[in-house]
Amino acid sequence: xxxxxxxxxxxxxxxxxxxxxxxxxxxxxxxxxxxxxxxxxxxxxxxxxxxxxxxxxxxxxxxxxxxxxxxxxxxxxxxxxxxxxxxxxxxxxxxxxxxxxxxxxxxxxxxxxxxxxxxxxxxxxxxxxxxxxxxxx
Numbered sequence: 001x002x003x004x005x006x007x008x009x010x011x012x013x014x015x016x017x018x019x020x021x022x023x024x025x026x027x028x029x030x031x032x033x034x035x036x037x038x039x040x041x042x043x044x045x046x047x048x049x050x051x052x053x054x055x056x057x058x059x060x061x062x063x064x065x066x067x068x069x070x071x072x073x074x075x076x077x078x079x080x081x082x083x084x085x086x087x088x089x090x091x092x093x094x095x096x097x098x099x100x101x102x103x104x105x106x107x108x109x110x111x112x113x114x115x116x117x118x119x120x121x122x123x124x125x126x127x128x129x130x131x132x133x134x135x136x137x
Contacts, residue, residue: 002050005042012036020137022130044071086136093135098128 012035019028051063094106109129119126
């Protein structure tokens, strides 16, 4: 069950590479999120049940808490690292790909993906911002 869950989740990660590109569809994005969620659920259940089965009845609550604690710590560390990578590289990529020297505009594009959608699809600013987002993702 653990292996199957991890393989399903891995499939979702590979689909995410296509889904988060400029040509990705909403269906692809939803599908990759669903696959990652289902795969993660399978893996989580397998890990928790295995840990609980490996200890005496009196220690089940402790081992369950430990498994959940490690999961949350891992999630928090991963999110912090991703935020650090994003904050470090995205402004550089925007400067590299967006054809402007206007720092206010670059800061607006960094602050809100919705600002990018205000530009026409063939606008060089939008195309550059999309290229920057793809480079960092």
